[in-house]
Amino acid sequence: MITPCFAIENLSFTYPKSDTPALENLSLVVEEGAFLLLCGKTGSGKTTLLHMLKKEMTPHGIMQGKRLYKGDDIDGLDPRTSASKIGYIMQDPDSQLVCDSVARELAYGLENLGVSPDRIRRTVAETASLLGLSDIFHARTAQLSGGQKQLVALGAVLAMGAQVLLLDEPCSMLDPLAAADFLSVLERLNRETGVTIILTDHRLERTLPLCNQVLLLDAGRLRFLGSPVQSPYALAEAGLEAALPAAARIYLKTGGTDPCPLSVGEGRQYLSRCVHLKENSVETAPAPREEVVLSVRDAWFRYQKKSPDVVRGLHFSLYSGEIFALLGANGSGKTTALSMLAGLLPPYSGKIKRLVDTALLPQNSKSLFLQDTVGEDLHRAAAHLGKGREAVEEAAALLGIAHLMKQNPRDLSGGQRQKCALCRLLLTDAPLFLLDEPAKGLDASARQELSWILRRLARQGKTILFVTHDVEFAAETAHRCGLFFDGTITAQADTFSFFTESTAYTTAVRRISRGITAPAVTIEQLTAYLEVDCEG
Numbered sequence: 001m002i003t004p005c006f007a008i009e010n011l012s013f014t015y016p017k018s019d020t021p022a023l024e025n026l027s028l029v030v031e032e033g034a035f036l037l038l039c040g041k042t043g044s045g046k047t048t049l050l051h052m053l054k055k056e057m058t059p060h061g062i063m064q065g066k067r068l069y070k071g072d073d074i075d076g077l078d079p080r081t082s083a084s085k086i087g088y089i090m091q092d093p094d095s096q097l098v099c100d101s102v103a104r105e106l107a108y109g110l111e112n113l114g115v116s117p118d119r120i121r122r123t124v125a126e127t128a129s130l131l132g133l134s135d136i137f138h139a140r141t142a143q144l145s146g147g148q149k150q151l152v153a154l155g156a157v158l159a160m161g162a163q164v165l166l167l168d169e170p171c172s173m174l175d176p177l178a179a180a181d182f183l184s185v186l187e188r189l190n191r192e193t194g195v196t197i198i199l200t201d202h203r204l205e206r207t208l209p210l211c212n213q214v215l216l217l218d219a220g221r222l223r224f225l226g227s228p229v230q231s232p233y234a235l236a237e238a239g240l241e242a243a244l245p246a247a248a249r250i251y252l253k254t255g256g257t258d259p260c261p262l263s264v265g266e267g268r269q270y271l272s273r274c275v276h277l278k279e280n281s282v283e284t285a286p287a288p289r290e291e292v293v294l295s296v297r298d299a300w301f302r303y304q305k306k307s308p309d310v311v312r313g314l315h316f317s318l319y320s321g322e323i324f325a326l327l328g329a330n331g332s333g334k335t336t337a338l339s340m341l342a343g344l345l346p347p348y349s350g351k352i353k354r355l356v357d358t359a360l361l362p363q364n365s366k367s368l369f370l371q372d373t374v375g376e377d378l379h380r381a382a383a384h385l386g387k388g389r390e391a392v393e394e395a396a397a398l399l400g401i402a403h404l405m406k407q408n409p410r411d412l413s414g415g416q417r418q419k420c421a422l423c424r425l426l427l428t429d430a431p432l433f434l435l436d437e438p439a440k441g442l443d444a445s446a447r448q449e450l451s452w453i454l455r456r457l458a459r460q461g462k463t464i465l466f467v468t469h470d471v472e473f474a475a476e477t478a479h480r481c482g483l484f485f486d487g488t489i490t491a492q493a494d495t496f497s498f499f500t501e502s503t504a505y506t507t508a509v510r511r512i513s514r515g516i517t518a519p520a521v522t523i524e525q526l527t528a529y530l531e532v533d534c535e536g
Contacts, residue, residue: 003071005164005196006030006053011065013048013220015411018061022048024220026065030213033194035187037207037228040217041240042415042443046200049217050166053198055082059411069164084113087157089167091441092364093149097141102133102152105141109160127159131185146330147178151185158189165189167199171206172440173363175329175469177504183210202415202443203470204235205245205508209263216240232260243444246508249523267512288479292355293432293463294318294341299350301340310336311347312487318432323458324465325474325495327505328484334467335363335436337484341465342434356463359430363437363467365421366409374412374420375405381424395426398453415441422450433457435466439473451477475499475507475521496521 011026023045030036038046051057052067055077067074069086090096099105106124115123128137131151136144141152150170157165165186171179187210189195201207208214214231216224216238224234232248235241241249247267251260254274261270294317301311310333318324328334339345340352342360362368371377378392396402399419409417418441425433438454439447447470454464454477468474474481475495482492483505491498499506499521510521520526 002032004029005032005034005070006198007066007068007071008052009066009068011052011063011067013052013059013061013063015059015061015407017406017408021220022061023052026220026222028215028222028225030196030198032196033190034196034198034213035190035211036196036198036213036215037204037211038198038200038215038217039202039204039235039240039243040223040238040443042202042419042441042446043413044217044443045220046217047168047413048220050088050168050198050200053164053166054086054088055079057088080113084109084160085162086164086166087154087160087162089150089153089157089165089170091169091172093146093153093173096153097149097156100140100142102128102137102139102141102144105152106133106155106159109156113160123159127155130158131155144331145178147174147182150174150178150182154182154185158195162195164196164198167197169200169202169441171201171203173330173437173469175327176471178330179206179469183207186210202243202441202447203472204243205472208245208248209266228262229259232262240444242448246512246523250509250512250526253523253527264508264511267508268516271512271516288319288321288458291320292317293320294355294358294465295351295353296341297351297353299340299347299352301336301345301347309487311340314340314350314488316482316489316492318463318465320431320463321458321461322463322480323454323478325478325481326465326467326484326489327469327471327474327481330469332484333487334484338434338436338465338467354432356431357428358432358434359425359428361421361425361433361435361438363440365417368421368424369409369417372408373406374401374409377409378405378420378423378427382427385427385429387427391427392423395423398426399423400449413441415443415446418442419446419450422453431462433462433464433466435464437468438466439468439470447473448476471499471505471507472522496525 008026008028011023012021013023014021040046051059055074097105099108106127107120110120110123128134133155136148171182183206186197190197208228211228214228216234218238223238232244235244236252245262247261251270261267296314296316299311299314300309302309314337326334340347342358369377382392401419401423404416439450458464478495481495481498482489499510500519507521509523509526513520513526
């Protein structure tokens with residue numbers, strides 16, 4: 001009998017000071033060479049399970065059951081085996097990179113394993129060639145884009161001889177093009193080298209068509225384990241229909257028959273077989289154009305006197321009650337521009353006028369929490385702002401985080417922590433919110449909730465500018481969108497026009513329906529005016 005890669009038997013786990021198990025009576029087998037997609041709502045136990053598969057990352061708490069790697073108990077694994085054979089890739093590559101250059105980063109793990117210099121040079125060369133890192137081999141890691149950093153982090157664990165890759169939302173901080181490139185590398189590694197991949201993701205548009213097995217967790221329990229083609233029904237029943245690829249969502253909404261399309265190409269084939277009964281123009285609400293709350297005129301910024309300009313002639317305005325989404329590639333300067341708008345970085349040329357109070361949600365929400373529990377942190381922040389317990393309870397209820405008040409912020413999932421950070425922002429009552437990747441780490445339903453909350457705040461008069469790599473979230477939330485390129489906003493338009501006129505930065509619905517139906521960028525727009533009978 002062939003020993004599986006991982007075997008989990010009746011595994012239960014509860015974090016300290018928690019009454020609810022994060023994992024409950026979980027049993028499953030992961031075969032060698034599998035490409036397993038681990039999905040579920042925020043807080044369902046995905047990251048906890050991923051940590052359970054690597055000895056060094058096992059969290060503290062009460063655990064029952066067995067965890068086996070190739071027949072051996074994970075707790076008893078030799079440290080060298082665990083470190084080298086089971087690789088872990090985090091959401092944020094900056095938190096994983098430790099060396100100042102790509103070459104040193106690729107060699108670092110091998111050096112710690114005591115590998116000979118000759119073997120290190122050969123292995124590093126092979127890894128760099130395999131992942132296409134030759135062109136940046138001598139580059140400094142601080143100067144790399146997010147996608148390049150993630151590839152270097154991947155290379156570092158592969159160089160050590162990893163036979164398993166555990167990846168916790170590795171594309172959540174990457175732009176759409178960089179994410180597609182990174183996932184294509186994972187697919188090739190799985191197909192050509194046989195490395196076992198277990199990956200968590202909230203945006204299944206790109207990962208569901210690649211995997212060969214899907215595991216769905218619901219409140220720490222196993223809800224589904226099976227093939228990708230069968231998974232859309234289980235995901236929809238679990239309240240995760242919004243997380244499905246656009247092709248599968250169109251299929252479910254139009255009452256299609258097997259097999260279910262998963263990719264954009266399959267979705268176009270499915271839609272083209274449908275008979276169009278009604279096509280009307282999509283009506284979109286005009287963006288607010290009332291009072292200007294922020295204006296930027298020809299702003300320039302660089303970090304050092306002789307360094308290149310990061311922001312170059314930025315020029316635009318924000319209006320009261322509007323939501324503006326800023327998209328662009330990793331390293332294009334979006335976060336720097338946001339810090340300028342917040343007043344943290346002064347431009348060396350040009351003018352920025354903030355006509356109202358401004359609150360900033362940074363990309364790294366961990367930096368906002370200093371206390372041992374979420375409740376302590378929020379109540380202390382409220383007291384500093386002259387507010388009482390009622391204000392915290394109201395904001396927590398709006399965001400659905402009341403049950404997290406006794407939790408340590410460091411024990412929360414990325415999505416849970418992001419919602420708690422947004423709660424701190426709501427306590428400020430600032431008329432202008434600047435949000436850096438607010439949907440990062442949120443599951444599909446939580447993203448929909450956040451979209452609803454932001455639109456509600458906008459209707460109440462708040463102005464919101466957010467940076468995002470999630471084009472679907474931008475399409476469903478923003479009044480206007482802008483593309484940040486070459487240090488400035490090179491294109492901006494109302495959301496519908498922005499995505500219908502874009503090619504790379506557009507939604508899967510637009511890619512699927514382009515040339516087949518009238519223009520649409522969201523599922524709701526497509527199904528609102530298109531009634532179909534499908535030929536099968």
